[in-house]
Amino acid sequence: QYLKGQAAELPVYRMMGETLEDLARRGDALVEKLADAGFSAELIDGESLAGGGSLPDETLPTRLVAVEIKGSMDDFCRRLRLGSPPVLGRVHEGRFFIDLRTVFPDQDSILVNAIEDAGKS
Numbered sequence: 001q002y003l004k005g006q007a008a009e010l011p012v013y014r015m016m017g018e019t020l021e022d023l024a025r026r027g028d029a030l031v032e033k034l035a036d037a038g039f040s041a042e043l044i045d046g047e048s049l050a051g052g053g054s055l056p057d058e059t060l061p062t063r064l065v066a067v068e069i070k071g072s073m074d075d076f077c078r079r080l081r082l083g084s085p086p087v088l089g090r091v092h093e094g095r096f097f098i099d100l101r102t103v104f105p106d107q108d109s110i111l112v113n114a115i116e117d118a119g120k121s
Contacts, residue, residue, distance in 0.1 A: 040068040079118035
């Protein structure tokens with residue numbers, strides 16, 4: 001696709017091409033849906049790593065959804081990883097973070113459902 005001049009069709013280029021405004025709009029909606037499901041979450045600024053190989057230190061500004069978890073963070077993350085579909089994020093200072101640049105817009109509701117399911121203990 002890249003050689004054909006159709007790089008925009010490649011998932012990594014679509015993710016890298018998301019505007020901060022679009023990420024913020026999606027993030028605000030996710031935070032609201034998570035709040036409706038009983039979670040405390042907020043949207044914060046962050047950076048995405050562009051990748052390894054030839055761009056190991058390149059970053060892109062992004063928006064992160066930071067979720068407070070009641071109960072065991074280890075159990076919550078395990079349930080996310082073992083869910084269908086599996087969800088991976090990162091844990092920092094006691095909160096679970098999802099980089100919206102790594103989630104396609106049509107997966108937002110799936111993400112909310114996965115977090116809600118994993119939060120049930």
